[in-house]
Amino acid sequence: MNDFQRGSEWRRWDLHIHTPFTRKNDCFTGCADPSKPEEEKISEKWVNFFTSILDYIGNMDDPLKAIYAIGITDYFSIENYKMVIANKDITSKIPLILPNIELRILPAATETPINLHVIFDPALSTDIIENRFFSNLKFKYNNTPYSATKSSLVQLGKAIDSTITDDFCAEKKALEQYVVNLSDMQELFNNDKELREKALIIISNKSTDGASGVGNPSTNTDTSDLTTLREELYKFADAIFSANPSDAKYFIGKKEGVSSDDVKRKCGKLMACIHGSDAHQNDKLFEPDNQRYCWIKADPTFNGLKQIVYEPEERVCISDSKPQTKSPYQVIESITITDNDFQTEPIVFNDKLNCIIGGKSTGKSILLHNLARAIAPKQVQEKCEVSTGKGKSDKSTKPLTLEIDTSKLNVEWADGESTNGQTIVYIPQTYLNRLADSVQETTEIDEIIEKVLLDRIDGNGIQLSIKKDELLSTVDSIKSSNTNKILEIIRIHSRIKELANQITELGGKKPVEQELSKLRQERDTLSKELNIKEDNIKKYDEAVANIEVQKKLIEQLSKEIEKVENATIVVQQSEQFTDCSAETRQAIKTLIDDIITKANESWNNQKANIVSQLKTQQIESNKSYDDSVLTRDGLKETIESSNRIKELAEKITKEGDKLKKIEEKESAISEEQTNLDALIVEVADSYISLRSVYEAFAANIKENTANDDSGLQYDVQIPFRQDDFLAKWSELYRASSPQNRTVLTVDDFTAEKYTEELLSTIIKKTLNGELATLKAGADPEQAFRNILDDWYNIKYIVKMGNDSIDVMSPGKKALVLLQLLIDLADSECPILIDQPEDDLDNRSIFEQLIPFIKRKKVNRQIIVVTHNANIVVGADAEEIIVANQDGIDSEKKSRRFEYRSGSIENDYPIYKLDGTTEDGILNKQGIQQHICDILEGGIKAFEKRKNKYHI
Numbered sequence: 001m002n003d004f005q006r007g008s009e010w011r012r013w014d015l016h017i018h019t020p021f022t023r024k025n026d027c028f029t030g031c032a033d034p035s036k037p038e039e040e041k042i043s044e045k046w047v048n049f050f051t052s053i054l055d056y057i058g059n060m061d062d063p064l065k066a067i068y069a070i071g072i073t074d075y076f077s078i079e080n081y082k083m084v085i086a087n088k089d090i091t092s093k094i095p096l097i098l099p100n101i102e103l104r105i106l107p108a109a110t111e112t113p114i115n116l117h118v119i120f121d122p123a124l125s126t127d128i129i130e131n132r133f134f135s136n137l138k139f140k141y142n143n144t145p146y147s148a149t150k151s152s153l154v155q156l157g158k159a160i161d162s163t164i165t166d167d168f169c170a171e172k173k174a175l176e177q178y179v180v181n182l183s184d185m186q187e188l189f190n191n192d193k194e195l196r197e198k199a200l201i202i203i204s205n206k207s208t209d210g211a212s213g214v215g216n217p218s219t220n221t222d223t224s225d226l227t228t229l230r231e232e233l234y235k236f237a238d239a240i241f242s243a244n245p246s247d248a249k250y251f252i253g254k255k256e257g258v259s260s261d262d263v264k265r266k267c268g269k270l271m272a273c274i275h276g277s278d279a280h281q282n283d284k285l286f287e288p289d290n291q292r293y294c295w296i297k298a299d300p301t302f303n304g305l306k307q308i309v310y311e312p313e314e315r316v317c318i319s320d321s322k323p324q325t326k327s328p329y330q331v332i333e334s335i336t337i338t339d340n341d342f343q344t345e346p347i348v349f350n351d352k353l354n355c356i357i358g359g360k361s362t363g364k365s366i367l368l369h370n371l372a373r374a375i376a377p378k379q380v381q382e383k384c385e386v387s388t389g390k391g392k393s394d395k396s397t398k399p400l401t402l403e404i405d406t407s408k409l410n411v412e413w414a415d416g417e418s419t420n421g422q423t424i425v426y427i428p429q430t431y432l433n434r435l436a437d438s439v440q441e442t443t444e445i446d447e448i449i450e451k452v453l454l455d456r457i458d459g460n461g462i463q464l465s466i467k468k469d470e471l472l473s474t475v476d477s478i479k480s481s482n483t484n485k486i487l488e489i490i491r492i493h494s495r496i497k498e499l500a501n502q503i504t505e506l507g508g509k510k511p512v513e514q515e516l517s518k519l520r521q522e523r524d525t526l527s528k529e530l531n532i533k534e535d536n537i538k539k540y541d542e543a544v545a546n547i548e549v550q551k552k553l554i555e556q557l558s559k560e561i562e563k564v565e566n567a568t569i570v571v572q573q574s575e576q577f578t579d580c581s582a583e584t585r586q587a588i589k590t591l592i593d594d595i596i597t598k599a600n601e602s603w604n605n606q607k608a609n610i611v612s613q614l615k616t617q618q619i620e621s622n623k624s625y626d627d628s629v630l631t632r633d634g635l636k637e638t639i640e641s642s643n644r645i646k647e648l649a650e651k652i653t654k655e656g657d658k659l660k661k662i663e664e665k666e667s668a669i670s671e672e673q674t675n676l677d678a679l680i681v682e683v684a685d686s687y688i689s690l691r692s693v694y695e696a697f698a699a700n701i702k703e704n705t706a707n708d709d710s711g712l713q714y715d716v717q718i719p720f721r722q723d724d725f726l727a728k729w730s731e732l733y734r735a736s737s738p739q740n741r742t743v744l745t746v747d748d749f750t751a752e753k754y755t756e757e758l759l760s761t762i763i764k765k766t767l768n769g770e771l772a773t774l775k776a777g778a779d780p781e782q783a784f785r786n787i788l789d790d791w792y793n794i795k796y797i798v799k800m801g802n803d804s805i806d807v808m809s810p811g812k813k814a815l816v817l818l819q820l821l822i823d824l825a826d827s828e829c830p831i832l833i834d835q836p837e838d839d840l841d842n843r844s845i846f847e848q849l850i851p852f853i854k855r856k857k858v859n860r861q862i863i864v865v866t867h868n869a870n871i872v873v874g875a876d877a878e879e880i881i882v883a884n885q886d887g888i889d890s891e892k893k894s895r896r897f898e899y900r901s902g903s904i905e906n907d908y909p910i911y912k913l914d915g916t917t918e919d920g921i922l923n924k925q926g927i928q929q930h931i932c933d934i935l936e937g938g939i940k941a942f943e944k945r946k947n948k949y950h951i
Contacts (some may be wrong), residue, residue, distance in 0.1 A: 007879030016276025893920030
């Protein structure tokens with residue numbers, strides 16, 4: 001059978017429970033009837049104990065109650081352990097039952113000798129434990145040496161109290177005094193290395209009966225000798241029995257103010273803290289105080305337990321709930337391939353790190369590639385096109401590996417669903433290097449960095465991608481507004497030219513003024529000759545001029561009076577709330593309707609005042625008109641008594657009308673020019689101010705991406721696209737033209753010279769035709785649309801250490817890209833990577849990739865194909881999938897492609913029900929042995945892992 005195919009999973013372990021007839025503090029319940037025979041009482045006590053266990057664990061479907069490993073604990077004895085492993089009901093339910101021998105060891109703590117536990121591999125026979133462990137323990141009483149075998153303890157008990165006749169009572173009496181010296185324990189295991197390999201030594205850290213009580217400063221017994229002795233105890237142990245969170249942090253080097261080097265120096269290594277219920281009665285079984293359950297991420301085997309020595313932080317957790325759980329819809333449960341070349345059994349996956357290994361052409365990449373295709377075929381196709389360097393239209397493109405008909409691929413997810421829209425991140429072979437080698441101005445790397453950053457959330461809970469949308473909306477709004485303003489600039493400029501032409505057609509202001517002056521002078525001379533008073537001529541001229549002014553004013557006032565009188569509504573509904581909910585829109589409409597009604601009522605009540613004022617002005621204007629007509633008509637006969645004077649008067653009136661029109665047009669030109677200048681400045685300034693809009697966006701992104709636990713630092717820059725701007729300038733205008741060079745010189749232009757003044761000058765000189773264009777008579781509108789543009793860019797910078805991505809080595813750049821791609825999907829979806837070591841150098845793998853994977857696998861399922869032993873072992877892969885293709889030296893069990901999965905600690909073959917080894921090379925040895933055989937440096941990787949937390 002192939003148990004635990006998903007490898008190392010978080011399971012509840014209770015390595016410290018006592019049983020009925022434990023040598024101390026036996027509070028387990030049995031038969032309360034004293035009249036029953038002793039054998040029946042004993043039997044009932046054990047039955048109650050086993051029933052309590054079975055009732056607690058049930059059918060093992062509740063992770064909080066499913067106990068996968070128990071340590072049967074007793075003082076200097078494994079007799080009760082023998083009773084438990086003899087019970088088929090218990091052994092059929094609980095996969096691992098370990099003998100936990102509790103010893104009392106000198107030196108003493110503050111109250112009693114120190115409790116030290118030795119947990120042996122259950123593969124050791126009880127005879128071996130008796131003969132090689134208990135028989136070699138030493139204790140002297142009255143100068144007589146006693147071992148810790150059962151018979152020797154009975155002798156000791158009777159020697160201490162000669163009145164005792166019962167062997168069990170004698171044994172308990174002996175244990176009241178039996179203690180072992182640390183040096184004797186050290187000598188025992190030094191002399192029996194094989195036994196030491198099969199044992200795990202765990203020391204209590206209580207101040208009363210644990211190592212921390214030796215030389216504890218709080219007891220005023222702290223001396224250098226005792227401190228040294230306490231450190232010797234820690235160095236002797238493999239792990240610590242403690243549920244104290246402070247202890248748990250201290251012994252893995254994570255306690256504030258204490259470095260891991262300090263812990264290694266004092267303890268010889270980093271160590272895990274484990275905990276048990278220390279049950280001495282039925283209702284305490286598996287229920288430690290405060291529900292401080294012990295979770296161990298390992299196969300329930302002794303080799304699985306030993307992993308806490310190699311990975312003390314990652315493999316143990318004391319918690320009231322299962323650690324590091326993931327949303328089931330984000331975890332691939334299995335894939336079944338219904339193809340005749342592949343095994344029929346599903347290939348299952350752990351929810352953390354899965355490593356697919358195997359020799360060359362054994363089906364590793366086939367499995368990963370087709371798993372990815374079954375979930376995200378479009379992504380796989382696009383990524384593979386990058387990896388191969390060929391696009392969809394390239395008919396020579398071949399798949400990276402064998403592609404199975406997707407109808408034969410059935411992927412199940414941990415929530416029980418089949419694939420239906422779930423997402424993954426897939427990184428095929430060489431994909432990272434292909435990305436890193438891209439020389440395009442804006443590469444997929446830039447897009448990846450942007451996506452990673454914009455997927456994040458700011459302090460107000462708003463996704464940063466919304467900030468990008470707001471930026472683009474603002475830029476588009478500015479550009480759209482400027483498009484209309486440019487059209488208005490051109491319209492105003494055309495209007496000014498038209499008015500200027502009209503003035504020219506009227507003769508021009510100066511010639512008309514000169515002609516008018518000449519005519520008036522001639523009239524004045526003639527009037528003197530005819531004895532016409534100068535004052536009358538003046539009054540006549542003023543009257544004629546005023547008649548024209550008042551006629552226009554009266555006409556304007558009549559129009560205004562009519563407009564005001566006819567206006568009954570001056571406030572109307574706004575359309576700006578159309579995107580609100582119906583309920584909100586109705587509330588706003590009711591409020592606005594009320595406001596509008598009141599406003600219009602107020603208008604109709606008070607507009608009469610305005611009309612009255614206008615009519616008063618109209619009456620005054622009519623009077624002025626009538627007075628001027630009387631003056632003109634009264635003097636007309638005198639002034640025009642001479643035909644010549646009459647003729648001159650008509651010419652003066654005509655030229656006066658011309659001058660009036662010219663002055664009106666000049667006034668209009670002045671007003672239009674003011675508007676034009678303001679619009680030009682506004683447009684030029686708005687394009688320059690785009691930089692501040694971009695910089696505000698950049699500042700917001702930087703502020704909200706400063707903290708990153710990946711070791712990457714991010715920056716956002718807003719470069720001016722100088723080359724593009726100059727290319728467009730040279731495309732529109734003659735760069736060599738002297739008049740153009742007074743505005744802009746391509747050779748020495750810098751971003752600092754891109755100013756509002758420059759753009760204003762370009763606009764004005766283009767309008768006025770002062771710049772030489774490449775096309776004669778080029779349309780200013782087209783020129784403006786091209787040169788007046790958004791010339792800013794967003795540049796996302798990612799750094800590792802002091803290197804930005806554009807100057808990194810290929811290996812380092814590939815590592816950063818890998819981190820970015822994994823960070824890209826904020827949904828915490830699975831990550832599938834094919835041979836990342838092909839894109840990375842060895843140093844990057846060991847120093848950056850492995851720590852990164854160890855961090856990420858806590859929150860993301862990772863499935864990786866690899867040939868690198870350090871990735872498998874160094875990252876402490878939870879599941880190893882060994883691939884095999886049938887061949888001369890790799891015989892199959894039944895199909896061409898077969899896979900076997902399990903944990904790193906799995907070191908046993910797969911057996912048939914009859915006890916013989918299962919067919920096929922995959923089943924002949926354990927996963928651990930396959931790692932060493934297949935992966936180069938596998939044995940060294942295991943050695944490095946074993947020693948990495950030691951001095």
